[in-house]
Amino acid sequence: MPPDSQDVAERLKFAVAIAQEAGDITLKYFRRDDLKVDRKSDASPVTIADREAEQYLRERIAKRYPGDAIFGEEFGHQSGSTVYTWTLDPIDGTKSFIHGIPLYSNLVAVLQNDNPLIGVINVPALGESVYAAKGTGCWYIARGTAEPRPAHVSKIARLADSLFVTSEVQNFEKLRKQDTLDVFIKLQQAARLTRTWGDAYGYLMVATGRAELMIDPEMSLWDSAPLQTVIEEAGGCFCDWQGNPTIHSGESIATNRLITEEVLAFTRGR
Numbered sequence: 001m002p003p004d005s006q007d008v009a010e011r012l013k014f015a016v017a018i019a020q021e022a023g024d025i026t027l028k029y030f031r032r033d034d035l036k037v038d039r040k041s042d043a044s045p046v047t048i049a050d051r052e053a054e055q056y057l058r059e060r061i062a063k064r065y066p067g068d069a070i071f072g073e074e075f076g077h078q079s080g081s082t083v084y085t086w087t088l089d090p091i092d093g094t095k096s097f098i099h100g101i102p103l104y105s106n107l108v109a110v111l112q113n114d115n116p117l118i119g120v121i122n123v124p125a126l127g128e129s130v131y132a133a134k135g136t137g138c139w140y141i142a143r144g145t146a147e148p149r150p151a152h153v154s155k156i157a158r159l160a161d162s163l164f165v166t167s168e169v170q171n172f173e174k175l176r177k178q179d180t181l182d183v184f185i186k187l188q189q190a191a192r193l194t195r196t197w198g199d200a201y202g203y204l205m206v207a208t209g210r211a212e213l214m215i216d217p218e219m220s221l222w223d224s225a226p227l228q229t230v231i232e233e234a235g236g237c238f239c240d241w242q243g244n245p246t247i248h249s250g251e252s253i254a255t256n257r258l259i260t261e262e263v264l265a266f267t268r269g270r
Contacts, residue, residue: 008117011065011084011110012133015120018060019108019131022053023124026091030125031100045094050074053090053106061086068110073222085111087225093167093199102126105200109225116247119226121200121207130204132233140208153236153256154209162212162259164191165205167198171218180217186266187215203227206254207234213263214254217241224252241267 029035029049037045054074061070062078069080072088086108091097093104102125110118120131127143130151140151156162164187166172172184188194191213197205200223202214207230216223224247231238232245237257240249243264255263 008133008136012118012120012131012136014064015086015108015110015118016122016129016131018057019106019120019122020124020129021060022057022090022106022108023122025049025053025056026097026104026106027124030097030102035098037098045098046074047091047094047098049097050091050094054088057086057088057090057108071222073220083113084117085114087111087222089200089220089222092223093201096199103197103199103201105204107200107222107226109222109229111225114248116225116228119229121204121226121230123201123204126201128204130207130230130234132230134229134233136233138207138230138234151208151230151234153206153231153234154212155258156212156256157258159187159190159213159259159262160192162191162193162256163205163210164188164194164213164215165197165202165211166194166215167202168196171216183217183266187213187263190262190266200227203231203254206236206256207231209256212256212259214252215263215267216252219250219252221247224248227252227254239264243268 026049054072067082069085070078089107092107097104106122108120118133122129130140132138138151139148141148172181205211206214228238231254237255237260239245
């Protein structure tokens with residue numbers, strides 16, 4: 001059964017609001033000299049800002065939509081009774097956050113029967129947000145602007161003229177599965193410019209036409225859940241390394257659609 005359009009619009013508005021509110025929480029800790037960094041079981045960093053922001057998001061969702069499931073990076077899965085699941089990454093780019101780099105984001109998504117329905121990427125330190133619901137277009141708003149404007153991918157048609165961004169080169173190397181580092185090297189050689197303006201901010205750049213390619217060889221669901229809706233509603237392509245449009249593969253490619261086949265020529269079979 002398709003979702004009710006009014007219900008989707010209300011959920012999107014709520015998702016945008018709570019993502020921005022969670023971002024305000026993280027800003028209280030951003031660039032603080034006394035920020036304590038802990039390590040999770042997988043050795044990845046986590047801070048009080050990550051935990052406090054996710055707790056806030058969970059409380060807001062549970063109060064507004066008590067029957068919905070919630071799945072977040074810091075506090076795991078909470079089952080629900082509806083077809084909706086909220087996915088939360090309170091700080092995507094914790095390493096950037098710790099080092100005072102303003103490219104981290106707050107990610108909120110809504111899935112319907114595990115399929116992406118709503119996605120929000122909020123970048124609080126830069127005052128930028130991009131968001132979308134399936135079938136309603138993608139929207140971008142920046143600090144100092146009164147109203148959101150439609151977000152569109154670029155019209156650049158060749159990888160040789162494109163900006164290629166990724167989260168971390170080490171992610172390609174550490175997987176060591178069928179020469180993923182070789183994929184990065186070849187894409188870097190083929191693209192006009194390569195930068196590591198990554199994590200979700202790289203996907204925001206693709207959605208707003210400032211980059212043509214963002215790629216990650218390793219993704220969690222809370223990372224990827226908002227991205228397919230945002231990228232596709234902006235006119236782009238979001239897929240795995242084989243070209244399948246999915247958020248569940250543990251890897252991702254986002255393009256302006258025009259260069260997708262060029263990129264897949266490097267990633268297919270890897």
